Amino acid sequence: MKKTKVGIVGCGMISDTYFKASQKFNMIEVVACADIIPARAEKKTELYGVPNMTNDALFAMPEIEIVINLTPPQVHSKIATDTLNAGKHAYSEKPFGVDSDDAAKVIALGKAKNLRVGCAPDTFLGAGQQTARKILDDGWIGKPLCGTAIVMGRGPEKWPQAPFFYDYGAGPMLDLGPYYMTALVNLLGPAKSVTAVTTKGFDFRTYGPEVAEQYQDKYKPFDKYPVTVTTHLTGVVEFVCGAVITVVASFDVYKHGHRPIEIYGTEGSMQVPDPNTFGGPVTVCRKGQKEWQEVPLSHVYADNSRSIGAADMAIALRNNRPHRVNGDLANHVLDIMLSFDKSSKAGQKIELGTTCQRPKALPLGLEVGELDD
Ligand SMILES: NC(=O)c1ccc[n+]([C@@H]2O[C@H](COP(=O)([O-])OP(=O)(O)OC[C@H]3O[C@@H](n4cnc5c(N)ncnc54)[C@H](O)[C@@H]3O)[C@@H](O)[C@H]2O)c1
Structure with a gap:
C-alpha cells in the first residue's frame, strides 16, 4: 500500500507514540519533524531517523499530506491554521483548541480549502470503547x-509539566475531558445542552523539583503558585438522543470509588472502561x-494505539x-x-451551538495495523 507521508510539529512527551505510528499502521509514514526548541526535534531524529527542520520548511515539503500537531493546546489553532494555509490536512492532539472562536475558524478554513481537519482523542476507536458501542x-x-x-484525582501537581495543568487551556476538563466527552458522543451521538457548577478547591499548588528542569x-520547587483555572467541574450533559449524563471532572480529590463511565438504559446497565485507554473491561x-x-472485547486495538485517528484520516483520504x-x-x-464554565458563570443551562455526526463504528474482524476502506 502507498503510504501517506506525514510531518510532526511538536516533539515533546506524547510524540514518541506518533513517531512509532509508521511501524504500527501500514498506511502512514513520518517523514519530517519540527519543534520550536530545535534540540527536541534533533533528539527525535537520533531516535527515529526522521529529519528535523523548521516548521516552515516542514510546511513547504510537497510530499507531506498530513501535518500532525503535537504542540501545547494554546498553540493548536495557530498550527492547524498554518497547516491548512500550507495546503495540507491538519490532525492535532487534544483538545481541539482553547477558544471556541479560534476553533470555529479552523473548521471554516478546512471546509473552504477542502482539506481535512482531525483531532485526538482517538481512544474511542480502541477495543474497549468499540465493544461498548x-x-x-x-x-x-x-x-x-x-x-x-x-x-x-488530586491533579498532576508533581509532574514535570505541572504548571501547565493549572493554567489557561488546561484544568481537568480540557486535559482529561476530551476522552470522556468524545467517548460519550461516540456512544450516544451529539449533545444539546450543558448545565454546570464549577469551582476551585485550592487557590495555590506546590510543584515538585522536576518543574525547575522542564521550565x-x-x-521554583516547593513555592506556591496560583491556580488560574477551575479544578472541579460538576454538570449534566443532555444528549439529542434524550440521555442525560452526570459529569464530574476534578483535580481536587484524593480518592474515590466511581467507575469512569456508566450508562443506564431501559433494558440494563453498562460499565464503560477508562476512555483514556484502548482496552477494557466492559461489563453489563x-x-x-x-x-x-464482563463481555469479551469484540474489536482489535486493545493496546496503546494512539495515532490510529491519523491513520484513519490517511486511509479515508485515499478512499474518499x-x-x-x-x-x-x-x-x-x-x-x-x-x-461547563460558561454555564457556571451565567448560572444557567447552555444550549450548544455546535453538533456533529456520531462517528461510524469500526467493523469487526480487522487485524492490528488495518482499518476499513
Ligand atoms: N503527554 C501526554 O501524556 C499526552 C497524552 C495525550 C495527549 N497529549 C496532548 O499532546 C499535546 C502535547 O503534549 P506533550 O505532553 O507532548 O507536551 P510537551 O510540552 O511535552 O510537548 C510539546 C512540544 O511542542 C513544542 N512547541 C510549542 N510551540 C511550538 C510551535 N509553535 N512550533 C513547534 N513546536 C512547538 C514544545 O517545544 C514542546 O516540545 C498536548 O495537547 C497534550 O494535551 C499529551
Whole structure:
C-alpha cells in the first residue's frame, strides 16, 4: 500500500507514540519533524531517523499530506491554521483548541480549502470503547436514559509539566475531558445542552523539583503558585438522543470509588472502561440479572494505539470516505467542555451551538495495523 507521508510539529512527551505510528499502521509514514526548541526535534531524529527542520520548511515539503500537531493546546489553532494555509490536512492532539472562536475558524478554513481537519482523542476507536458501542447499538441495554462520567484525582501537581495543568487551556476538563466527552458522543451521538457548577478547591499548588528542569528555572520547587483555572467541574450533559449524563471532572480529590463511565438504559446497565485507554473491561448487567458480567472485547486495538485517528484520516483520504476522528466531532466536544464554565458563570443551562455526526463504528474482524476502506 502507498503510504501517506506525514510531518510532526511538536516533539515533546506524547510524540514518541506518533513517531512509532509508521511501524504500527501500514498506511502512514513520518517523514519530517519540527519543534520550536530545535534540540527536541534533533533528539527525535537520533531516535527515529526522521529529519528535523523548521516548521516552515516542514510546511513547504510537497510530499507531506498530513501535518500532525503535537504542540501545547494554546498553540493548536495557530498550527492547524498554518497547516491548512500550507495546503495540507491538519490532525492535532487534544483538545481541539482553547477558544471556541479560534476553533470555529479552523473548521471554516478546512471546509473552504477542502482539506481535512482531525483531532485526538482517538481512544474511542480502541477495543474497549468499540465493544461498548456495539453493545449499545445491538440493544443489549435498550434505550440509554442516563449515566455518569467521572474523572477525578488530586491533579498532576508533581509532574514535570505541572504548571501547565493549572493554567489557561488546561484544568481537568480540557486535559482529561476530551476522552470522556468524545467517548460519550461516540456512544450516544451529539449533545444539546450543558448545565454546570464549577469551582476551585485550592487557590495555590506546590510543584515538585522536576518543574525547575522542564521550565528552565521559571518555577521554583516547593513555592506556591496560583491556580488560574477551575479544578472541579460538576454538570449534566443532555444528549439529542434524550440521555442525560452526570459529569464530574476534578483535580481536587484524593480518592474515590466511581467507575469512569456508566450508562443506564431501559433494558440494563453498562460499565464503560477508562476512555483514556484502548482496552477494557466492559461489563453489563441486564434486566433480570443481579451481577455485572464482563463481555469479551469484540474489536482489535486493545493496546496503546494512539495515532490510529491519523491513520484513519490517511486511509479515508485515499478512499474518499469520512474520517472518524474529525474536526466537527472535536469542535463539538470542545463546545461541550467550555460550556461547563460558561454555564457556571451565567448560572444557567447552555444550549450548544455546535453538533456533529456520531462517528461510524469500526467493523469487526480487522487485524492490528488495518482499518476499513
Ligand atoms: N503527554 C501526554 O501524556 C499526552 C497524552 C495525550 C495527549 N497529549 C496532548 O499532546 C499535546 C502535547 O503534549 P506533550 O505532553 O507532548 O507536551 P510537551 O510540552 O511535552 O510537548 C510539546 C512540544 O511542542 C513544542 N512547541 C510549542 N510551540 C511550538 C510551535 N509553535 N512550533 C513547534 N513546536 C512547538 C514544545 O517545544 C514542546 O516540545 C498536548 O495537547 C497534550 O494535551 C499529551
